[in-house]
Amino acid sequence: AQSVTQPDIHITVSEGASLELRCNYSYGATPYLFWYVQSPGQGLQLLLKYFSGDTLVQGIKGFEAEFKRSQSSFNLRKPSVHWSDAAEYFCAVGALRGKLIFGQGTELSVKP
Amino acid sequence: DAGVTQSPTHLIKTRGQQVTLRCSPKSGHDTVSWYQQALGQGPQFIFQYYEEEERQRGNFPDRFSGHQYPNYSSELNVNALLLGDSALYLCASSLQGRLETQYFGPGTRLLVL
Numbered sequence: 001a002q003s004v005t006q007p008d009i010h011i012t013v014s015e016g017a018s019l020e021l022r023c024n025y026s027y028g029a030t031p032y033l034f035w036y037v038q039s040p041g042q043g044l045q046l047l048l049k050y051f052s053g054d055t056l057v058q059g060i061k062g063f064e065a066e067f068k069r070s071q072s073s074f075n076l077r078k079p080s081v082h083w084s085d086a087a088e089y090f091c092a093v094g095a096l097r098g099k100l101i102f103g104q105g106t107e108l109s110v111k112p
Numbered sequence: 113d114a115g116v117t118q119s120p121t122h123l124i125k126t127r128g129q130q131v132t133l134r135c136s137p138k139s140g141h142d143t144v145s146w147y148q149q150a151l152g153q154g155p156q157f158i159f160q161y162y163e164e165e166e167r168q169r170g171n172f173p174d175r176f177s178g179h180q181y182p183n184y185s186s187e188l189n190v191n192a193l194l195l196g197d198s199a200l201y202l203c204a205s206s207l208q209g210r211l212e213t214q215y216f217g218p219g220t221r222l223l224v225l
Binding site for chain 1: 116143145147152153154155156157160167168170202204206211212213214215216217218219221
């Protein structure tokens with residue numbers, strides 16, 4: 001069955017510290033992988049996506065993610081977190097004909 | 113260029129009622145997908161519309177139905193509302209040939225009392 005797991009429900013980091021959000025997926029074929037961010041009361045904004053090629057992908061707002069097929073992972077990273085990064089982050093896999101399967105989300109809090 | 117728009121932004125209904133949510137896709141997009149996001153959860157796929165037809169459907173009961181108009185806008189209808197239908201309903205638009213790239217609207221927050 002296709003699924004996405006985000007093991008961390010809530011993470012708190014200090015402003016300026018590095019960040020890594022974990023994502024593991026289960027999908028039979030070569031996956032399309034996505035990271036979205038959602039601020040309170042807002043829709044989803046695409047941070048970055050992986051379709052093929054270079055396994056390290058760059059996104060908006062200084063985020064990057066690395067696809068590791070052997071670990072079925074697509075972890076999101078940022079070298080220095082800003083207070084404005086506090087939000088909910090969702091990892092998703094693109095299934096057949098554009099259907100997205102989302103993880104449960106990781107809520108990020110940023111300490112001043 | 114307007115992005116994906118949804119209306120209304122918030123809605124309060126009572127159990128057993130019916131509700132209609134609306135979505136206008138991004139200019140040039142022809143495919144609309146609907147997702148339900150319960151509190152504290154990730155979005156779940158409801159269904160997708162293209163050429164005014166439901167093309168695929170997630171694991172939702174028949175109380176959830178939809179429609180797409182010739183101008184590509186779409187509606188989500190939910191009948192016989194249950195308390196558990198309280199959620200943020202998100203619309204996403206894309207191009208049929210580029211389904212991997214979807215743009216999400218701000219959502220409609222539905223509260224069922």
